[in-house]
Amino acid sequence: MSITVKELPKNERPRERLLYYGIKNLSNEELLAILLKTGTKDMNSKMLSSYMLKELGGIHAFQNCSYQKLSNIKGIGTAKACTILAAMEFGKRVYQKEQILFQKFEDAYQIASYYQDKMGKLKQENFLCIYLDVTKKLIHEKTLFIGTLNRSLVHPREIFKEAYQVSASSIICIHNHPSGEVLPSKEDILFTSQLVKVGRMLGIDVIDHIIIGDEKYYSFFENHRI
Numbered sequence: 001m002s003i004t005v006k007e008l009p010k011n012e013r014p015r016e017r018l019l020y021y022g023i024k025n026l027s028n029e030e031l032l033a034i035l036l037k038t039g040t041k042d043m044n045s046k047m048l049s050s051y052m053l054k055e056l057g058g059i060h061a062f063q064n065c066s067y068q069k070l071s072n073i074k075g076i077g078t079a080k081a082c083t084i085l086a087a088m089e090f091g092k093r094v095y096q097k098e099q100i101l102f103q104k105f106e107d108a109y110q111i112a113s114y115y116q117d118k119m120g121k122l123k124q125e126n127f128l129c130i131y132l133d134v135t136k137k138l139i140h141e142k143t144l145f146i147g148t149l150n151r152s153l154v155h156p157r158e159i160f161k162e163a164y165q166v167s168a169s170s171i172i173c174i175h176n177h178p179s180g181e182v183l184p185s186k187e188d189i190l191f192t193s194q195l196v197k198v199g200r201m202l203g204i205d206v207i208d209h210i211i212i213g214d215e216k217y218y219s220f221f222e223n224h225r226i
Contacts, residue, residue, distance in 0.1 A: 005033070005044045014046065028059045035087055040075040048075050062088060106136065108219035111172060112210055119176040119212045127154050127175040131168035132207075140166040154191065156198045163204050170205040180214030184225075192220055 010016045014030040023031075032049035039045040053059060055073050062084070070081040111130070119126055125147040131140040142162055145154050163171055173195065184192070192209045199206040208221040220226045 003044060005039070005046060008044075008046075028053060032084075035083055036080055037083075043075060052076065108208055108210055108217065108222050111174070111208075112212060112217035112219070115174055115210070115212055116215070116217070119174070120214060122176050123178055125175055125178060127173070129159055129162065130172045130174065131163055131166050132170045132172065133167075134169045136170070139168060156195055159195065160198065160202055160204060163202075168204060170207045171199065172207055173209040174212060175209075176212040182211045182213035182216050182218035184211060184218060184220070189225065192225065196226055 005013055011020070014026065014033045017030060018026055018034065026034075029046060029049045032052060033045040036045045036048055036052075039048040043051060052073055056062065056065065056069075065085075065088075067081050067085060070076050070084060071078060076084075119128075125145075126143055127145040127147070128141060128143040130138050131142075133139050140162070144158050144162070159171065159173070162168075173192070188209070188211065192206075195206045195209070206226065208219055208226060210220070211218040
């Protein structure tokens with residue numbers, strides 16, 4: 001049985017080191033140990049974190065790690081795997097929001113380039129809207145619907161309700177085509193036309209609808225369909 005973290009000198013315990021030296025001065029093993037909280041009967045949390053990093057091949061391997069892969073590591077059960085995945089997703093969302101919040105979106109290419117990484121490889125259709133203020137700066141983003149491989153059920157009511165809640169002046173709709181093709185379907189064209197009409201009635205412009213595919217995109221605005 002290994003020595004526990006509590007039995008280590010204070011200057012070697014991850015949490016105490018964080019409080020004393022600051023989080024930026026912790027090693028990858030120490031950061032991971034804090035997330036793990038506890039170890040096993042054979043390894044304390046520091047040893048387990050070191051073992052995990054070795055098994056996965058370093059910190060960068062966590063980027064695309066699945067629950068299955070994490071839970072297959074000796075000593076990592078459901079709770080620890082879920083904690084790690086949640087921490088990674090939380091950090092990713094914080095960083096993404098920091099990158100785009102209040103950014104001014106000026107053309108379809110700029111928007112598509114950003115959302116390509118986020119939506120280009122999804123296996124189901126996702127429909128989201130970005131909500132802009134009067135200067136065309138992003139103030140809010142929300143995924144409103146997740147559909148099947150070839151269909152999303154979207155209701156204009158939910159789209160414009162969100163716009164009112166955040167006091168948006170205009171909206172850009174974005175959805176992906178899991179097939180990789182970006183040409184709009186008849187349903188896409190009809191639905192976009194409906195949204196534009198509703199937006200005009202409500203005083204909230206739908207300024208574009210962008211379809212994300214495999215390394216390409218389609219903009220209704222660029223193709224003069226809005």
